[in-house]
Amino acid sequence: MTALAALVDPVTPFAAPFLARPLVLLVALAGAAGTVGVLVHVRRLEFSTDGLTHAVFPGLAIGAMLGGAAGLLPGAIGAALVAAVVLALISRRGQARDTAVAIVLTSFFSLGVVLVSASDGIAGSLSDFFFGRLLTITWSDLWVALALIGIAVALIVATAGQQLYAAFDPVGARRAGLNVLALEVVGNVAVALVVVAASASVGTLLALAVVIVPTAAARALTRSLVAAGVLSALFGALTGWLGLWLVVQLAALGLDAAPGATVALTMIVGYLVALAAGAVRTRVARPRRRGRDLAAAPLARTAAASVPRSHEPVPGTRADAAR
DSSP states (O other): OOOHHHOOOGGGGGGHHOOOOOOOOHHHHHHHHHTTTHHHTTTTHHHHHHHHHHHHHHHOOOOHHGGGGGGGHHHHHHHHHHHHHHHHHHHHOOHHHHHHHHHHHHHHHHHHHHHTTTSOOHHHHHHHHHHHOGGGGOOHHHHHHHHHHHHHHHHHTHHHHHHHHHHHHHHHHHTOOHHHHHHHHHHHHHHHHHHHHHHTTOOTTTTHHHHHHHHHHHHHOOOHHHHHHHHHHHHHHHHHHHHHHHHHHHHTTTOOOOOOHHHHHHHEEEEEEEEHHHHHHHHHHHHHHHHHHHHHHHHHHHHHSSSOOOTEEEEEEEHHHHH
C-alpha cells in the first residue's frame, strides 16, 4: 500500500478497537436520529432537546459526588428522566413550551452549579461528560449507550402512529381518547435517553447536533417523513464515519483534533451540503411544475366552461321547465 493510499484508507483504521467502538456508537445514534430525531422535528422539540442536554448537569454532579466517575452515567440518566417528566407537566399546566423549557433548563442547571461549587474535586470528573471522550469509551460504556438508544427507539416505534396524530392534531387526539400527556412524557423520555447516550460520546454540549442535524439535513431533501427517517439514519452514519476518519487523518498529520467536536462539525458541513442540494432541487423542479400547470390550464378552462352558471337553470330541472 502506497503512502497516499494508507493516508486515505477508509476502512483499515476502524479495525482498531478504540475506533471500532466509537463507530458502532455513532451508527447506533444515527438510527436514533432516524426515529427519535424525526419526532423531535415533527413536534418541534429542538429547544426542548437543548434544555434536556443542560438538565443532566445536576445528575452528573450528584453521580460524581456519590460514585465518582462510575456514578456519572446513572446520575445523568436519572436527571434526564426527571427533567423529561417535569417538562411535560409544566407545559401541560398552561405554560408555553418555550417557557417550560427555560424554567427546566435554568433550574436544573443552577442546581448543578450549586452542587459543583459546594463539592471539591468533581469538576474533573464532569469534563469528560461535557466535552465527550469518543475515543476512550469502553465496551461497558458502549453496551449501556446501546441499551439506552434501543429503549428510546423502541418507545418511539411503539407509539409512532399516536405520536404523529398528537403532533399534527393534539385536539383531535384528545377527542379520540389518546392520552396526549402520556405521549408527551414518552417522547421526552426517549429524547432524554438519546441525549444521555450521545453525551457519553460527543459530550452534552454537542449531543444536540447528533440528535437534530441529521433530520434537519434529511428534511432539506424530502418532505416525506418515511424518507426523512431513512435519510437521517444514512446521513448520521455517513457523517459519523467521515468525522472519525477525519480525526485519524488529522492525527497522521500531527494535529490532535477533538473527536466529538470534529464529528459534530462534519455533520454541520453535511447539513450545509444537503441544504444547498435541496435548494438546487427545488429550483430545478419549479419550472417543471410551472410547465405542468400551464399544460393543465386549457383543460381546466374547458372543464370550467362546461359547468352551468349558478344563476342559469340547469337543463332538465323544474326551474328550467318553469322558464
